Amino acid sequence: MSGHELKRVGLKVTLPRLKILQILESAGDQHHLTAEDVYKILIEQGEEVGLATVYRVLTQFEQAGIVRRLNFENNISVFELDTGDNHDHLVCLKSGFVKEFVDPVIEDRIRDIAKENGYNLSNHNLVIYGTLESEMSKDGRGRK
Amino acid sequence: MSGHELKRVGLKVTLPRLKILQILESAGDQHHLTAEDVYKILIEQGEEVGLATVYRVLTQFEQAGIVRRLNFENNISVFELDTGDNHDHLVCLKSGFVKEFVDPVIEDRIRDIAKENGYNLSNHNLVIYGTLESEMSKDGRGRK
DNA sequence: TTCGCTGCAAATCTTTTGCAAGGCC
DNA sequence: GGCCTTGCAAAAGATTTGCAGCGAA
Numbered sequence: 001m002s003g004h005e006l007k008r009v010g011l012k013v014t015l016p017r018l019k020i021l022q023i024l025e026s027a028g029d030q031h032h033l034t035a036e037d038v039y040k041i042l043i044e045q046g047e048e049v050g051l052a053t054v055y056r057v058l059t060q061f062e063q064a065g066i067v068r069r070l071n072f073e074n075n076i077s078v079f080e081l082d083t084g085d086n087h088d089h090l091v092c093l094k095s096g097f098v099k100e101f102v103d104p105v106i107e108d109r110i111r112d113i114a115k116e117n118g119y120n121l122s123n124h125n126l127v128i129y130g131t132l133e134s135e136m137s138k139d140g141r142g143r144k
Numbered sequence: 145m146s147g148h149e150l151k152r153v154g155l156k157v158t159l160p161r162l163k164i165l166q167i168l169e170s171a172g173d174q175h176h177l178t179a180e181d182v183y184k185i186l187i188e189q190g191e192e193v194g195l196a197t198v199y200r201v202l203t204q205f206e207q208a209g210i211v212r213r214l215n216f217e218n219n220i221s222v223f224e225l226d227t228g229d230n231h232d233h234l235v236c237l238k239s240g241f242v243k244e245f246v247d248p249v250i251e252d253r254i255r256d257i258a259k260e261n262g263y264n265l266s267n268h269n270l271v272i273y274g275t276l277e278s279e280m281s282k283d284g285r286g287r288k
Numbered sequence: 289t290t291c292g293c294t295g296c297a298a299a300t301c302t303t304t305t306g307c308a309a310g311g312c313c
Numbered sequence: 314g315g316c317c318t319t320g321c322a323a324a325a326g327a328t329t330t331g332c333a334g335c336g337a338a
Binding site: 131 | 236
Binding site for chain 3: 012013014015034035036051052055056059075076077
């Protein structure tokens with residue numbers, strides 16, 4: 001299972017990497033985790049993994065294209081599995097609740113704008129901030 | 145001139161604030177400055193202003209709506225005068241060159257997407273990353 | 289004179305790095 | 314065994330804060 005994924009991208013299969021990948025895979029709806037979040041979950045699970053390792057592994061995953069690193073307003077990075085759909089994010093300023101979306105119209109405009117300005121498009125980052133009326137903050141894992 | 149701006153938003157007119165506002169106003173095409181950039185310019189001008197003050201003043205300006213704070217990929221904040229046009233940014237990954245643009249189509253879609261998902265739109269952040277072929281990096285003030 | 293403002297130094301927070309020990313192939 | 318990984322501690326970089334002194338109104 002997960003092990004294949006690691007080998008595929010040329011990373012040795014080790015316990016910390018497996019555990020971290022597994023945490024990312026099994027994260028539910030609010031699957032945007034900071035390095036600290038991942039670290040805490042590991043500790044909860046009784047794993048002895050250092051925070052530095054979490055950062056190192058997440059960075060390796062990012063370079064391998066397994067994971068996406070996102071920067072929301074507060075200059076803290078959050079990580080999520082890279083599903084390849086290149087979606088963007090809606091963030092609730094009150095609860096931290098995050099919703100994903102893909103909008104073809106915006107995608108197109110971004111491509112055009114890059115071209116019009118002589119930029120060789122690499123990627124983009126769009127985050128929409130707002131407040132969710134139906135404030136439920138279901139699981140308390142919202143970003144502070 | 146600048147003094148009015150400060151009074152208007154309820155900030156006492158002081159030398160550091162005036163100087164910093166002036167630096168932001170007179171910044172040329174590449175007017176996206178980090179706190180450090182502003183600090184260095186102050187030092188160049190022979191002003192004795194602490195870096196902490198630069199951060200404090202920029203944050204006050206941001207809260208007063210005079211300045212916008214942007215977070216590009218590297219988790220470093222850059223500041224620019226808030227002209228009210230709510231433009232977005234194109235950033236060259238090689239030179240750090242920044243271009244601004246406003247796209248009505250994207251603006252509309254963002255409004256709709258927020259509404260469709262039950263979010264009370266507050267603001268958004270769109271940065272397009274790419275590489276500029278015509279690599280000239282004219283003034284060397286590109287982000288590292 | 290009175291508070292708000294500032295400079296300096298120290299603290300904080302997130303992320304990275306050096307190094308010796310340990311683990312995978 | 315050899316090389317890649319890891320944990321720990323320390324370093325680094327950006328930003329914030331405490332506090333005593335200074336300055337605008």
